[in-house]
Amino acid sequence: MIDTEKEKRNFPFEKGDQGGFIGFLTYWGLFSHVVKQLQTFSISIQQGFGFRGVNPLNRLVCSRCARQFSPGEKLWSCPCGGLLDLAFESVFPIEKIKKRRPTLWRYREAIPILKDESILTFDEGFTPLLPLVLNGKEVWMKQDHLFPTGSYKDRGASVLMSKVKELGISRVVEDSSGNAGCAIAAYSARGGIRSEIYVPENTSPGKLAQIESYGAVLKKIPGSREDTARAVWEAAQKDYYASHSWNVYFFHGTKTFAFEVWEQLEWKAPDTLILPAGNGTLLLGAFIGFNELMEAGMIREIPKIVGVQSSHCAPLAKAFREGLKDIPKIQAQDTLAEGIAIAEPVRGKQVLEAVKKSGGAFLSVNDEEVKRSLRFASGKGFYLEPTAAATLAGVSQYLRNSDPEEIIVSVFTGHGLKATEKILKILGEA
Numbered sequence: 026m027i028d029t030e031k032e033k034r035n036f037p038f039e040k041g042d043q044g045g046f047i048g049f050l051t052y053w054g055l056f057s058h059v060v061k062q063l064q065t066f067s068i069s070i071q072q073g074f075g076f077r078g079v080n081p082l083n084r085l086v087c088s089r090c091a092r093q094f095s096p097g098e099k100l101w102s103c104p105c106g107g108l109l110d111l112a113f114e115s116v117f118p119i120e121k122i123k124k125r126r127p128t129l130w131r132y133r134e135a136i137p138i139l140k141d142e143s144i145l146t147f148d149e150g151f152t153p154l155l156p157l158v159l160n161g162k163e164v165w166m167k168q169d170h171l172f173p174t175g176s177y178k179d180r181g182a183s184v185l186m187s188k189v190k191e192l193g194i195s196r197v198v199e200d201s202s203g204n205a206g207c208a209i210a211a212y213s214a215r216g217g218i219r220s221e222i223y224v225p226e227n228t229s230p231g232k233l234a235q236i237e238s239y240g241a242v243l244k245k246i247p248g249s250r251e252d253t254a255r256a257v258w259e260a261a262q263k264d265y266y267a268s269h270s271w272n273v274y275f276f277h278g279t280k281t282f283a284f285e286v287w288e289q290l291e292w293k294a295p296d297t298l299i300l301p302a303g304n305g306t307l308l309l310g311a312f313i314g315f316n317e318l319m320e321a322g323m324i325r326e327i328p329k330i331v332g333v334q335s336s337h338c339a340p341l342a343k344a345f346r347e348g349l350k351d352i353p354k355i356q357a358q359d360t361l362a363e364g365i366a367i368a369e370p371v372r373g374k375q376v377l378e379a380v381k382k383s384g385g386a387f388l389s390v391n392d393e394e395v396k397r398s399l400r401f402a403s404g405k406g407f408y409l410e411p412t413a414a415a416t417l418a419g420v421s422q423y424l425r426n427s428d429p430e431e432i433i434v435s436v437f438t439g440h441g442l443k444a445t446e447k448i449l450k451i452l453g454e455a
């Protein structure tokens with residue numbers, strides 16, 4: 026249906042590992058402007074074939090060699106080893122969206138799953154956006170700790186595991202510091218798909234219990250988070266890698282964060298987003314989501330994105346501060362904020378590019394600030410795991426110099442019930 030040579034000219038990505046993500050979005054924007062003319066026609070054709078208004082022109086595109094693949098291929102990375110991105114045009118029929126159930130699937134035309142029968146869901150999402158006053162200033166906090174498995178990772182898992190079902194895959198592997206593993210295990214259980222989850226040995230016992238109770242095979246790996254990533258790598262050569270950092274469908278789930286914020290702020294983008302930055306799965310998802318909204322003419326500008334890292338493990342903050350193009354090797358130390366302690370973020374260059382492109386910055390917070398924020402949040406009735414409190418500590422830092430008029434959105438990413446031992450220890454120290 027589409028001239029491939031012409032498409033190729035529309036994707037002149039910068040070659041190089043993980044490079045060209047912003048270029049990718051820009052050129053995809055130009056390309057999609059042309060295909061917009063075809064959209065009405067294509068949607069009616071899809072409906073004729075039982076699809077629900079999903080753009081059929083979507084393509085997996087390698088960020089290293091620019092090769093393109095059909096979304097029907099069972100690929101989580103390019104054969105050249107590069108990261109795959111997804112060229113996909115989202116549509117936002119507001120009047121239809123308003124009438125749908127309050128779940129992340131209400132943005133159906135913006136989620137790259139072809140058939141409704143493929144959808145694996147617990148009716149998750151559309152989490153409350155509540156105001157919180159901090160240092161005398163108001164911030165909007167998205168309550169993503171209220172997802173079915175207790176963290177925002179369900180956004181990515183719902184969409185990624187739906188894609189797994191659509192591809193007819195029956196076994197997946199994943200590695201995680203805990204929460205992504207819980208989410209992939211739960212949605213695998215929902216879909217009757219076998220999952221094997223690799224985690225660092227020192228992961229919170231609550232998360233380990235949760236993963237196992239969903240029926241996943243748990244692989245506890247001694248050493249660092251990076252040792253766990255290396256251990257899963259071999260398994261991923263045989264089984265489909267439902268990875269929250271490699272697999273692009275995860276990001277097309279986390280992008281729904283942006284759509285919900287936009288709707289909850291009465292169809293407007295905030296000025297600033299303050300988000301965690303470990304592997305950056307929520308941060309990059311939000312960046313993709315707001316770009317899609319801009320491309321569809323729903324907003325004029327994307328928000329400034331501020332990424333929060335732990336000062337015990339802050340390679341992105343260091344790259345930003347020192348103006349580096351590549352993510353530096355760092356000596357990571359243990360931190361209470363286990364979920365953002367990622368020394369080698371897979372899409373690190375994309376995260377760095379996204380933050381720069383948005384006019385944002387990185388902040389880093391230490392464990393004392395994490396504890397203070399955790400106690401503050403609990404005192405206001407929000408029970409968080411320490412990694413989630415780290416983002417709040419970043420908000421607190423940011424507010425010292427913020428404009429009083431600025432509309433700021435941040436997030437509670439994980440529930441406190443996952444980290445009872447750590448929280449008991451923090452209480453014991455008070």
Ligand SMILES: Cc1ncc(COP(=O)(O)O)c(C=O)c1O
Binds near residue numbers: 176204304306367440
């Ligand atoms: C509760 C919580 N918050 C934040 C993060 C950081 O997310 P990301 O690695 O996507 O930046 C994680 C990751 O596991 C998490 O579990």
Ligand SMILES: [Zn+2]
Binds near residue numbers: 090091105106
């Ligand atoms: Zn490639």
